[in-house]
Amino acid sequence: MRNRILFVCLGNICRSPTAEGVLAAIASSEFPGLPLYVDSAGTANYHVGEPPDRRTIAAARRRGYELAALRARQIAPEDFSGFDFVLAMDRANLDELARLAPPEVRAHVGLFLEFVRGLESDEVPDPYYGATEDFERVLDLCEAGARALLRRLSARP
Numbered sequence: 001m002r003n004r005i006l007f008v009c010l011g012n013i014c015r016s017p018t019a020e021g022v023l024a025a026i027a028s029s030e031f032p033g034l035p036l037y038v039d040s041a042g043t044a045n046y047h048v049g050e051p052p053d054r055r056t057i058a059a060a061r062r063r064g065y066e067l068a069a070l071r072a073r074q075i076a077p078e079d080f081s082g083f084d085f086v087l088a089m090d091r092a093n094l095d096e097l098a099r100l101a102p103p104e105v106r107a108h109v110g111l112f113l114e115f116v117r118g119l120e121s122d123e124v125p126d127p128y129y130g131a132t133e134d135f136e137r138v139l140d141l142c143e144a145g146a147r148a149l150l151r152r153l154s155a156r157p
Contacts, residue, residue, distance in 0.1 A: 024038045042073070051071060055132070
């Protein structure tokens with residue numbers, strides 16, 4: 001069984017590509033052999049075809065993650081049947097996913113951080129208008145979320 005995961009934020013240039021790259025890297029090093037397909041998308045079409053924000057790329061590189069090859073795309077109706085998990089970074093995007101989802105949704109649609117225990121919030125805040133530390137906080141949350149989700153997936157039969 002292959003676990004197909006789609007991370008979703010607004011423009012697909014900060015949070016969701018970070019989650020995509022972090023989860024893929026952690027899976028490769030800490031959960032080798034776990035069958036995965038990981039992607040990311042935005043609910044809006046603002047940045048389709050663009051790489052992640054330069055600050056996102058820089059923050060990820062400082063931790064050893066490479067995101068520069070990723071390109072933004074907008075979520076499509078078929079994503080709700082082509083993925084096992086469609087995970088929003090925040091409640092605003094989760095609400096938008098509920099609006100966009102076709103009647104027959106196969107995927108689990110929820111928040112990325114719902115798998116992490118003990119956090120103050122279950123949302124990954126948008127760093128776009130923030131400072132360097134905001135991009136670092138996104139990485140912290142994505143690392144925690146990735147490990148929690150991967151532990152759950154590795155425990156599934």
